Amino acid sequence: MAKKVAVLIADGCEEIEALTPVDVLRRAGIQCDMVGLDSLDVMGAHQIALKCDKVLDDSLLDYDLVTLPGGMGGATRLRDSEKLQALMVKRAEQGKWNAAMCAAPMALAKYGLLKGHDYTMFPGMHQEHGDAEGRFHEDMVVVDESARLVTSRGPATAMPYSFKLAEVLGVDTSELREAMLYNFLLDQK
Numbered sequence: 001m002a003k004k005v006a007v008l009i010a011d012g013c014e015e016i017e018a019l020t021p022v023d024v025l026r027r028a029g030i031q032c033d034m035v036g037l038d039s040l041d042v043m044g045a046h047q048i049a050l051k052c053d054k055v056l057d058d059s060l061l062d063y064d065l066v067t068l069p070g071g072m073g074g075a076t077r078l079r080d081s082e083k084l085q086a087l088m089v090k091r092a093e094q095g096k097w098n099a100a101m102c103a104a105p106m107a108l109a110k111y112g113l114l115k116g117h118d119y120t121m122f123p124g125m126h127q128e129h130g131d132a133e134g135r136f137h138e139d140m141v142v143v144d145e146s147a148r149l150v151t152s153r154g155p156a157t158a159m160p161y162s163f164k165l166a167e168v169l170g171v172d173t174s175e176l177r178e179a180m181l182y183n184f185l186l187d188q189k
Contacts, residue, residue: 002171003030006063008028008084009052010071013185015044016155017101020066024162028171035060035076037084040154045071061094062076064169067084070102070122072156079107088113092147097168101152101161105130108149121152159185 005025009018016152018034025032034044036052043049060066066088068078078084084107091098092113100108104163105121106129114131119142121129126136140157141164143150149184159182161174177183 001082003064003171004062005030005032005033005165005169006035006060007067008035008037008060008066008068008078009042009050010077010081011043012071012075012076012077013042013046013050013069014071014102014155015046015048015050016158017069017071017104017161018050018074018157020158021069022070023167024176024180025166026049028166028173029168030166030171033063036136037081045073054118056081056084056087057118058087059153060084061090061096063091063096065097065099065150066091067098067150067165068104068107070100070101070104075100075103075106079110084171085111093109095148097148097150097165099150099152099161099165101157102154103129105151109134110147113147113149117149118142118144119149119151119152120153 035051040052088131102122114134118135141152
């Protein structure tokens with residue numbers, strides 16, 4: 001059965017972190033829907049207008065993975081959504097993959113999904129917005145298999161994060177990494 005991913009997008013999101021997973025996952029042959037928190041029309045943090053495929057509803061439970069992009073404004077809106085919180089907690093209880101990057105792991109922290117698990121987030125944010133009962137790491141991308149959780153640091157880590165999202169869903173990204181010149185980038189040390 002084909003895998004499905006939802007990217008949850010709210011006003012003030014970091015556009016690179018919202019769109020990079022959509023681009024990479026669609027190239028990888030994974031259905032990836034842009035889901036607006038409150039509306040089909042979302043304004044990013046850098047005044048880039050985004051048009052979502054749908055608005056948040058209970059169908060979020062049907063996705064194999066849900067990812068939350070950062071951007072302080074967007075991440076705060078995601079964190080404060082009681083509807084999203086209820087759905088994300090239910091997803092975690094069902095053993096589904098959840099992911100967040102940059103500032104957005106603060107939403108997962110508020111929902112109680114980082115407690116006792118490995119995670120990362122934007123540098124310096126974990127003291128105030130992370131989960132003291134979680135295990136913070138400074139890696140670009142952190143996967144906690146037991147929690148089915150993927151987290152990442154910020155805009156520059158959007159590519160490795162997106163590849164990791166595809167990989168946890170069972171997709172071999174080696175050809176895609178080559179085609180998108182990601183391997184070339186890694187070789188430029």
